[in-house]
Amino acid sequence: MIDTHTNALQTESAGEVGLVEYRDFVCKEPFRFENGESIPGFQLRYETYGQLNADHSNAILICHALSGDHHCAGTHSPEDRKPGWWNHMVGPHKPIDTTRFYVVSSNCLGGCVGSTGPTSINPVTGRRYNLDFPILSIADFVFAQRRLADYLEIPSWHAVIGGSMGGMQALQWALSFPDFVERIIALASTARHSSQAIAFNEVGRYAIMQDPEWKDGNYELGEGPNMGLAVARMMAHITYLSDKGLEVKFGRSRRQTDSSKNQFDVEFEVESYLRHQGQSFISRFDANTYLHFTKSNDRFDLYGDHEALEDAFAEMKARALVVGFTSDWLYTPEQNRNLAHAMLLAGKEATYAEIDMDLGHDSFLVHAPELFRLLSAFLSN
Amino acid sequence: MNRSTIKREVDFQIISDWIEPGSRVLDLGCGRGILLEHLIKAKDVYGIGVDPDLEKIQGCVKRGVSAYQGDALESMHVYPEQFFDWVIISRTLHELQHTAEVLSEAARVGRLLAVGFTNFAYWKNRLHMAATGHRIENEVYPDPWFQSAPTNPVSINEFEQYCSNKGLKVQDHVYLAGNWRSACRFWPNLLAGYVVYKVGRSEGVCRT
Numbered sequence: 308m309i310d311t312h313t314n315a316l317q318t319e320s321a322g323e324v325g326l327v328e329y330r331d332f333v334c335k336e337p338f339r340f341e342n343g344e345s346i347p348g349f350q351l352r353y354e355t356y357g358q359l360n361a362d363h364s365n366a367i368l369i370c371h372a373l374s375g376d377h378h379c380a381g382t383h384s385p386e387d388r389k390p391g392w393w394n395h396m397v398g399p400h401k402p403i404d405t406t407r408f409y410v411v412s413s414n415c416l417g418g419c420v421g422s423t424g425p426t427s428i429n430p431v432t433g434r435r436y437n438l439d440f441p442i443l444s445i446a447d448f449v450f451a452q453r454r455l456a457d458y459l460e461i462p463s464w465h466a467v468i469g470g471s472m473g474g475m476q477a478l479q480w481a482l483s484f485p486d487f488v489e490r491i492i493a494l495a496s497t498a499r500h501s502s503q504a505i506a507f508n509e510v511g512r513y514a515i516m517q518d519p520e521w522k523d524g525n526y527e528l529g530e531g532p533n534m535g536l537a538v539a540r541m542m543a544h545i546t547y548l549s550d551k552g553l554e555v556k557f558g559r560s561r562r563q564t565d566s567s568k569n570q571f572d573v574e575f576e577v578e579s580y581l582r583h584q585g586q587s588f589i590s591r592f593d594a595n596t597y598l599h600f601t602k603s604n605d606r607f608d609l610y611g612d613h614e615a616l617e618d619a620f621a622e623m624k625a626r627a628l629v630v631g632f633t634s635d636w637l638y639t640p641e642q643n644r645n646l647a648h649a650m651l652l653a654g655k656e657a658t659y660a661e662i663d664m665d666l667g668h669d670s671f672l673v674h675a676p677e678l679f680r681l682l683s684a685f686l687s688n
Numbered sequence: 689m690n691r692s693t694i695k696r697e698v699d700f701q702i703i704s705d706w707i708e709p710g711s712r713v714l715d716l717g718c719g720r721g722i723l724l725e726h727l728i729k730a731k732d733v734y735g736i737g738v739d740p741d742l743e744k745i746q747g748c749v750k751r752g753v754s755a756y757q758g759d760a761l762e763s764m765h766v767y768p769e770q771f772f773d774w775v776i777i778s779r780t781l782h783e784l785q786h787t788a789e790v791l792s793e794a795a796r797v798g799r800l801l802a803v804g805f806t807n808f809a810y811w812k813n814r815l816h817m818a819a820t821g822h823r824i825e826n827e828v829y830p831d832p833w834f835q836s837a838p839t840n841p842v843s844i845n846e847f848e849q850y851c852s853n854k855g856l857k858v859q860d861h862v863y864l865a866g867n868w869r870s871a872c873r874f875w876p877n878l879l880a881g882y883v884v885y886k887v888g889r890s891e892g893v894c895r896t
Contacts, residue, residue: 652771684746
């Protein structure tokens with residue numbers, strides 16, 4: 308993802324959520340996945356910002372994207388170099404205003420940052436799940452978050468908000484629990500992956516699975532297909548940016564080359580940047596989770612067996628804000644328009660807005676005054 | 689009171705009177721969603737606005753009005769025939785690109801059209817042109833030719849002739865005088881400053 312920190316220009320009156328702590332919700336009830344398999348219980352890591360009001364009506368859920376996590380605002384310690392991934396959007400008097408809303412930022416089931424997933428111990432076998440972890444779907448993320456909502460005594464969401472895979476979750480929430488969701492905001496999202504999006508994911512998965520260290524998913528903790536995962540990330544990262552965005556940021560600028568190294572070592576700045584993205588990813592992400600998550604994205608399909616996409620939205624009650632970004636070639640403006648049109652054809656309250664930014668799919672993560680105003684207005688109404 | 693406020697009030701009044709409660713309404717060139725907000729409150733309509741400008745869409749979001757940011761013509765292609773009870777083209781007719789296609793597509797997706805515009809053949813415009821040889825500049829036509837957005841000013845006669853040529857039937861009209869408030873009773877193409885039409889298709893598809 309783009310370094311959001313350097314782009315986080317704050318509005319003058321806005322404050323910070325400051326130091327935050329994550330919490331772990333432990334559900335001891337069995338969880339049945341969409342594919343029919345079950346696990347005896349699960350843990351879901353989350354953070355909250357702001358206060359739940361007396362009638363529990365001010366709760367907002369934030370769903371993260373593929374490589375994101377529950378830490379979207381504030382810092383965990385004063386020494387933290389970077390705040391959470393959406394810090395410019397969430398906080399006192401920011402668009403997702405923590406003086407008004409109780410914001411819950413939930414991890415995804417199957418993740419590798421504190422929630423139950425492939426790296427967790429299977430209580431039945433006493434060994435890590437690895438590839439035995441049940442096949443995950445976007446709906447599974449949502450049903451696990453629904454248990455979290457019950458635990459937090461939240462009867463309905465004022466809004467469910469997410470970008471990319473987070474947007475898929477927001478859409479799924481509105482369809483799976485129509486009475487639970489008053490508003491959804493889906494940014495840079497899609498009703499289903501294009502063939503091209505699946506193709507890119509497959510290259511990433513193949514790189515992981517061809518790495519000898521993958522060992523059919525049975526690598527030890529601290530080991531694993533680091534090379535494959537780094538390549539997957541480097542490639543995927545290109546799809547999150549844009550031709551123009553890369554040109555503006557790096558152009559053809561070169562690094563100081565060391566003549567003692569071979570001629571195929573890092574030469575251009577963009578190479579260095581991608582290698583850094585790949586290397587930093589392997590320190591924080593699990594390869595099996597990456598396989599599971601990308602598959603859950605590829606399989607997500609709101610069209611399903613419906614004749615037309617609008618039929619999928621027949622039961623939706625939430626008001627929706629769908630936002631596309633002009634330079635997003637992964638989940639294109641057209642795919643976002645299709646979502647909004649389907650909702651409108653189904654007679655729902657929905658708005659489509661398109662923001663002209665150069666940064667590609669990751670535009671939604673970056674500070675943009677237009678997006679600030681849209682979210683702020685939509686949440687206030 | 690400035691002209692745009694008067695025009696807005698006139699639209700509110702006339703179009704509100706025509707539209708039945710609970711109708712489905714598409715507003716092409718919806719701006720900040722003020723008319724739709726009014727229709728939602730007063731007539732409980734299901735309304736969708738269309739505007740190409742993000743700032744206008746932000747205004748709609750602020751008002752809780754559903755809106756689609758995009759091109760008027762393209763935005764209609766997804767809707768089946770007669771999906772809307774009304775398509776409103778108010779104060780945008782002269783700014784449209786592909787005007788004929790928009791009107792024909794609007795007549796496809798809507799049972800009825802509400803079309804409002806300022807009458808370019810209004811006598812003061814004619815007099816000004818005849819007397820000075822310059823195109824008029826006033827509150828209604830504020831910008832000189834080198835600054836204004838491309839527009840297609842249209843007169844009452846021209847529009848009515850277009851409708852009859854294209855199988856569109858004017859079912860009702862409100863001609864307003866130069867003050868845009870009082871009714872204009874005679875020679876509308878000369879004396880009316882503002883007009884709002886209720887237009888349907890001639891084949892009898894349209895119900896009133």
